[in-house]
Amino acid sequence: MNTQHISKTLQTIAICSMIVMTSCNKKKETVEDSNQKEQTANVLLTEWTGPYGGTPAFDKMNIADIKPALEKGMELNLADIDAITSNTEAPTFENTIVPLEKSGQELNRVFTYYGILSSNMSSPEFREIQKEMAPKLSDFRSKISQNKALFQRIKTVYDNAQKQPLEADQQRVVLLTYEQFAMNGAELDKEKKKRYAEINKELSELYTSFSNNILADEEGYVTYLTKDQLGGLSEPLIKAYAKAAADRGKEGMYAVTNTRSSMDPFLKYSTERELREKVWKNYYSRGDNGDDKDNNENIAKILKLRKERVALLGYDNYADWRLQNRMAKNPENAMKLMNAVWPAAIARVKEEVADMQAVANANKDNITIEPWDYRYYAEKVRKKKYDLDSDEVKQYLQLDKLREAMFFVAGELFNYKFTPVAEGTVPVFHEDVKVWEVNDKTSGDHIGLWYLDPFARTGKRSGAWATTYRSHTTFDGKKTVLASNNSNFVKPAPGEPVLVSWDDAETFFHEFGHALHFFSSEVRYPTLNGGVRDYTEFQSQLLERWLSTDKVIDNYLVHYKTGEPIPKSLVDKIKKAATFNQGFATTEYLASALMDMKFHLADPTNIDVDAFEKETLAALNMPKELVMRHRSPHFGHVFSGEGYATAYYGYMWADVLTSDAAEAFAEAPDGFYDKEVAAKLVKYLFAPRNAMDPAEAYKLFRGRDAKIEALMNDRGFPVTGK
Known part of the structure; x- marks a missing residue:
C-alpha cells in the first residue's frame, strides 16, 4: 500500500x-x-x-x-x-x-x-x-x-x-x-x-x-522445497522459486520466501497441503513467535503510550484525536461504514466456504477447510463455477505489458508521455530500478521522473508502496516531481517474463495511481502536497478500474509465449467472476480495519494483545477459515508508525468514493476514456492534492456526495432497502 x-x-x-x-x-x-x-x-x-x-x-x-x-x-x-x-x-x-x-x-x-x-x-x-x-x-x-x-x-x-x-x-x-x-x-x-x-x-x-x-521474521523464515514437492505449481513460478533458493545458496532447491508475493501463489496452487500449512503459518506468525522478535509487548506499550499522550490533550482515546480532521471526523462514523459492510462480507464467506467444502468432499479429500486451504479450494470453485483458472489468466498478465498499459491510461486521462531514461543518466540505488521521464504530450513540458523498483530482495520491506523524492511546488521556484513505485514481485529467472495474478495487477495499477496523484499536483506550497488519510487512497483505488477496460484488455493482455491477445471468452469469464471471492477479500481487509479501531478505543491498561485479538474477532463472528489480512504482531501500517493508526478503515472509506466515481465514468458517453469526465477528475480530484477540503472537491467532481450503494453493488453484496 x-x-x-x-x-x-x-x-x-x-x-x-x-x-x-x-x-x-x-x-x-x-x-x-x-x-x-x-x-x-x-x-x-x-x-x-x-x-x-x-x-x-x-x-x-x-x-x-x-x-x-x-x-x-x-x-x-x-x-x-x-x-x-x-x-x-x-x-x-x-x-x-x-x-x-x-x-x-x-x-x-x-x-x-x-x-x-x-x-x-x-x-x-x-x-x-x-x-x-x-x-x-x-x-x-x-x-x-x-x-x-x-x-x-x-x-x-x-x-x-x-x-x-x-x-x-x-x-x-x-x-x-x-x-x-x-x-x-x-x-x-x-x-x-x-x-x-x-x-x-x-x-x-x-x-x-x-x-x-x-x-527479521520475513528474512528468517524460508520454506525450502525439493523437486518432488512442486505439485500444482506453474513453470514460471517454479523457476522463480529456484532462483530464490539459488540466491540463498541452496542450488537445486526451491524457496518460498516469507512475503505475500511468494506465499500467495504457493497457497493458491500447491497440492502439498502440509507445506501449504507451513508456509501459511510462517507468514501469519511474523512478529508472533514468542522470541526476541515477538511484537505483542511492543503493541501493548504503543497502545498505552498513545492513550496517555492524547489524554494530555484532553481526549478520551487515540481514535477521537486522530480522526478529528479526517473525512470520517470521528470513530463512530468510521465504525458505521465498516459495520454496514461487515455482515454481508462474513455471510459471503460462509457461502464461499460451503462451496469449497463441497468441492473437497466431491474429490474425497477428507479434509475440513482451514485457512491454508482457502486460496487453494477457492481456485477449484472458480474453475467449477466460471470455468476460470487464475493460472491461465496469469499467462496474459506480463509485468512489462502492464506497465505499458499504465502509461497508455496516463496518456489518455492525464495527457502524459513516459520515455525511458538511458541507463547511467540518473543514479539508482539498485540495478533493478529503472527510470522514465514524464512529459506533457501536447506541450512537451517536463513533469518529472518515475522510478520503478519492482522486485523483492533481502532487506526490502514487503508489500507495495509509492513515495516521492521531490514534490511539485512553485512558491520558491518550480520544482518538478520525482516519484517512485515499489513492489515485491518474485524476480524471474534470466530471460523469463514476470507473470502476475489479477490481484497483483490491480495493486500495480493502484500504486501507479499514487504516482499520478504526485505528478498531477498543481499546488504552490509543500504542505498542500500532503493528504487526508481516508481520501488519499481514493485516487489510487480508482485507477485500478482501468485494468479491466476494453482498451487495456484488447491491447496489453497478450500471452507471454505466443503473443496472442487474451481470448474474448476468457475475458468474459473474468468479468463474470468479478465479484467472486469478495467474501474473503473484504473480510480479511475489514477484520484488520476493525481491529485497528477496536485496539484504539479499548482501555490498554494490562491489555493482553493476543487475547484481545482473539476475543475481539470472536465477538465479530470472524470466520475461522481465514485471518486478518495483517495480524496485529505484523500490522506495520498501524504499529511501525502512525500514518494508518485508526485509519486503516480509510481504504474502505475511499472505496465508497471510488465506486461512486467509477459510476460517473461508466455513465459517460465515452465510458472510462470520456475526456470531459477525465478533465474534471484531474482538475478537482488529482491536481488540488490537499489545497481544498476533500469532501468539497468530490462534490465539485460529482455534483453530490458519494453513496455507499455503489460499493455494495461492486462487491456483489445485497444493498440495504432493496
Whole structure:
C-alpha cells in the first residue's frame, strides 16, 4: 500500500522510515559558509545535481554517512526555525509560514536516502543506526512542535487570517499548519510538554523495533522445497522459486520466501497441503513467535503510550484525536461504514466456504477447510463455477505489458508521455530500478521522473508502496516531481517474463495511481502536497478500474509465449467472476480495519494483545477459515508508525468514493476514456492534492456526495432497502 508525502518537518520525523519529504528551503547566509565544507564532504546533505532539476545521488549513498548527515541536518533545520522565531517583525504569512515551508532542505535530502535504506535496502548495520537515531529524531521533532515562540507566531497568523482571509491556498496552509501544531501539543503547559516529548521518544523506539522485527521474521523464515514437492505449481513460478533458493545458496532447491508475493501463489496452487500449512503459518506468525522478535509487548506499550499522550490533550482515546480532521471526523462514523459492510462480507464467506467444502468432499479429500486451504479450494470453485483458472489468466498478465498499459491510461486521462531514461543518466540505488521521464504530450513540458523498483530482495520491506523524492511546488521556484513505485514481485529467472495474478495487477495499477496523484499536483506550497488519510487512497483505488477496460484488455493482455491477445471468452469469464471471492477479500481487509479501531478505543491498561485479538474477532463472528489480512504482531501500517493508526478503515472509506466515481465514468458517453469526465477528475480530484477540503472537491467532481450503494453493488453484496 502506499506511503503519502507529508511536507511538515514535525510530521516527517515521526514516520521518517516510511515516507520522504520534499519541502525546500535555502540555507541562511550565516549558516552556509560555516557548513559548506562539511556538506560537500557528506553526499547525503549535498544539493542534488544533474539533469531533470537534479536527482538524488543514490550511486554514492553510504550507510556510514547517515548518522552524521542526520545530525547536521537537524542542526541546520533548527537554525532555520531560530531564524523565524528571532524575527522581530509582526508575524505574517510571508515572514512566518513561507520560511517554515522552506525549512529543512538539507535534512529532507537526507531523509530521501534514509527512506531508501529503511524500506528498499535495509541491513543489520542500518537497523542499528535506526535504533540509535530514533530517540534523537524524536527529540528533534519535539523541539519544533513544542517551540512556544514558533507556535505563537503561527497562531497569530492563523488568528489574523480568520479576520482577514488570505488567498484560498494560503488560507489552507495556515489552517493545516495551525491544526498540526495544536494537535501535537503546542498549547500544553511546560510539564505536559515534557511528558509529551518523552512519550514520542519512547514511541519512536517502539516503532523502529516493531518494523525491524517484522523484517527479521520475513528474512528468517524460508520454506525450502525439493523437486518432488512442486505439485500444482506453474513453470514460471517454479523457476522463480529456484532462483530464490539459488540466491540463498541452496542450488537445486526451491524457496518460498516469507512475503505475500511468494506465499500467495504457493497457497493458491500447491497440492502439498502440509507445506501449504507451513508456509501459511510462517507468514501469519511474523512478529508472533514468542522470541526476541515477538511484537505483542511492543503493541501493548504503543497502545498505552498513545492513550496517555492524547489524554494530555484532553481526549478520551487515540481514535477521537486522530480522526478529528479526517473525512470520517470521528470513530463512530468510521465504525458505521465498516459495520454496514461487515455482515454481508462474513455471510459471503460462509457461502464461499460451503462451496469449497463441497468441492473437497466431491474429490474425497477428507479434509475440513482451514485457512491454508482457502486460496487453494477457492481456485477449484472458480474453475467449477466460471470455468476460470487464475493460472491461465496469469499467462496474459506480463509485468512489462502492464506497465505499458499504465502509461497508455496516463496518456489518455492525464495527457502524459513516459520515455525511458538511458541507463547511467540518473543514479539508482539498485540495478533493478529503472527510470522514465514524464512529459506533457501536447506541450512537451517536463513533469518529472518515475522510478520503478519492482522486485523483492533481502532487506526490502514487503508489500507495495509509492513515495516521492521531490514534490511539485512553485512558491520558491518550480520544482518538478520525482516519484517512485515499489513492489515485491518474485524476480524471474534470466530471460523469463514476470507473470502476475489479477490481484497483483490491480495493486500495480493502484500504486501507479499514487504516482499520478504526485505528478498531477498543481499546488504552490509543500504542505498542500500532503493528504487526508481516508481520501488519499481514493485516487489510487480508482485507477485500478482501468485494468479491466476494453482498451487495456484488447491491447496489453497478450500471452507471454505466443503473443496472442487474451481470448474474448476468457475475458468474459473474468468479468463474470468479478465479484467472486469478495467474501474473503473484504473480510480479511475489514477484520484488520476493525481491529485497528477496536485496539484504539479499548482501555490498554494490562491489555493482553493476543487475547484481545482473539476475543475481539470472536465477538465479530470472524470466520475461522481465514485471518486478518495483517495480524496485529505484523500490522506495520498501524504499529511501525502512525500514518494508518485508526485509519486503516480509510481504504474502505475511499472505496465508497471510488465506486461512486467509477459510476460517473461508466455513465459517460465515452465510458472510462470520456475526456470531459477525465478533465474534471484531474482538475478537482488529482491536481488540488490537499489545497481544498476533500469532501468539497468530490462534490465539485460529482455534483453530490458519494453513496455507499455503489460499493455494495461492486462487491456483489445485497444493498440495504432493496
